[in-house]
Amino acid sequence: MSTGAPPSLQHLAMQILLSDQALAISALEDLPLLLFPSLFMEVYAQGHTQSLKALVQAWPFSCLPLGDLAESTDRETFKAVLDGLDLLLAKKERPSRWKLQVLDLRKEHPNIWIQGYLSMARLSRPDVLTDKPRESHCSGMTEEPPLTIAMDLTIKDGVQDALQAHLLQWARERREQVQLYSRKLQILSDSFSEIQKALLLVRLDSIQELVVSEFGHPGIMKELAPYLGRMKNLHILNFCNMGGDFYSHPHENLWYPWMIGEHLGQLQHLQELHVHHIVLLNANIPAIIRSLPPLKTLSLSSCLLKEADLRFLSQCPCSWQLKHLRLRRLPMESFSCEPLKALLGRVVGTLETLALEDCAINDAQLSAILPILSQCSQLSLFSFYGNHISMATLKNHLSHMARLGHLRRGLYPAPLESYSPQEWRQRYIDHERFANVRAGLAQVLRDIGTNQKVQICTRFCHHRNKCQSYSMAPDGSWVVTEEDLPGLSALPV
DSSP states (O other): OOOSOOOOHHHHHHHHHHTOHHHHHHTGGGOOGGGHHHHHHHHHHHTOHHHHHHHHHHOOSSEEEOHHHHTTOOHHHHHHHHHHHHHHHHOSSOOTTOOOOEEEOSSOSTTHHHHOHHHHHHOOOOTTOOOOOOBOTTTOOBOOOOEEEEOOEEEESSSOOHHHHHHHHHHHTTTTTEEEEOSEEEEEOSOHHHHHHHHTTBOGGGOOEEEEEOOOSHHHHHHHHHHHTTOTTOOEEEEEEEOOOGGGOHHHHHHHHHHHHHHHTTOTTOOEEEEEEEOTTTTOHHHHHTTOOOOSEEEEESSOOOHHHHHHHHHSGGGTTOSEEEEESOOOTTSOSHHHHHHHHHTTTTOOEEEEESSOOOHHHHHHHHHHHTTOTTOOEEEOTTOOOOHHHHHHHHHHHTTOTTOOEEEEEOOGGGBOTTTGGGTOBOHHHHHHHHHHHHHHHHHHTOOSEEEEEEEEETTTTEEEEEEEOTTSOEEEEEEEOOOBTTBOO
16 A cells, blocks of 8 residues: 555645646636646646636736746747737736736746745736836726736847747737836847847836847947937946957947947946957947946956056046956056056945956056055955966965955965966966975965965966866865856856
8 A cells, every 4th residue: 555645635626627628717717816826837837728828817916927937848838828818918807806917937936836826926026117007098097007028038149049039029019018028138149130129129127237249340339329328227237249340440439439438327227337358349448437327346358458547447436336346357567556556445445356367467566556455344355366476475465465354265376486487478387386385375374364265276267267276275285176267246257
């Protein structure tokens, strides 16, 4: 005999309903609310399209969160959901029990289908949705609000996501009855016609994070800029991987960054700006940032940054409240240390993460900024790999930074003494020399008694986002690990 627990009455009732679609559909009006989530999940998983359409029409909660389920479903099952919504939209009045306002296709509610009825009942509309029902000018009656679809969108070249493409076409054909909200939008296409199709469909003020990448021609940015200025609730903007033949259009080269900056100045909720691997904008940093509101996060990498740009940044109000600053792969060996000192001086009370990575910073420059750096009282992460400093400078730096009570992690380059004199530029570690360096650093760390995790980076790859580093174990030995490069704020690198 089986010792397993017998099936519950609820489970048996659902199995009876699922065995007869006609019975299931007819029973929906009298179905207890607590059974809706579990029954919907079963019907959705088994692809009972007619029952699924009926369940969508009878859904008794304001939000239908399909983000987790839609990822693993086939197109026909998802199409049944849209067919059910079509029937709902066709009704002049929705019965009082039917409250569906939002089809949420984001992955922001993990395990909600397992949690069941109570979690569904508590699930409210997405935060960005603040519209109120509209009044009819003819009758004075309140009109039904448009159905909201909330999803993260990716516009890219080549093979498109089949479900996303189908849903966009469905929403495009029902623009008067459906509103599309996208909290995160990724534009990875060089075709402005495809980009524009999506931008004309999405409510631009719903976008909070925008990634713009892979543009090969500056004309795309000219077309995109007016839409950018209408994304009033944008919090995170990431420009990356843009190239192009800008030398053939010298006047436009100067104009594009100013035009982008003009529209960015309208984004008063912007908190994070990431500019990575940009040739297209000619790295005119002052033009881009001149009108920005105070930022929390600024990340610049692989741009044609000039010393004058860094000086402008230190004088620009957008940088005066930074919590996270990254400067990566910006050759600074010929820079005066004054602009960087001035910038750090603005943020000594707010800066939590500082990354000066692979910038060819030398002994004199690090020593010059050390007094102001050791005053950054909130600093918790300092990433400094890929620079060119000596053992003496690193020891002095570690001694000063040990005074910072919040500093928990430092990632440093292997000192120049770790390399053969003729090979340090190729970054080929001399193992015997590096062993002596590690022994000297171990003694320094014991003497200063620091709480920070000190890592010595011997190899890194930005493309793979990996680094190899050595850190000292509690027993005094050095442990080598390969791990991800440190992230900036809560975002991936």
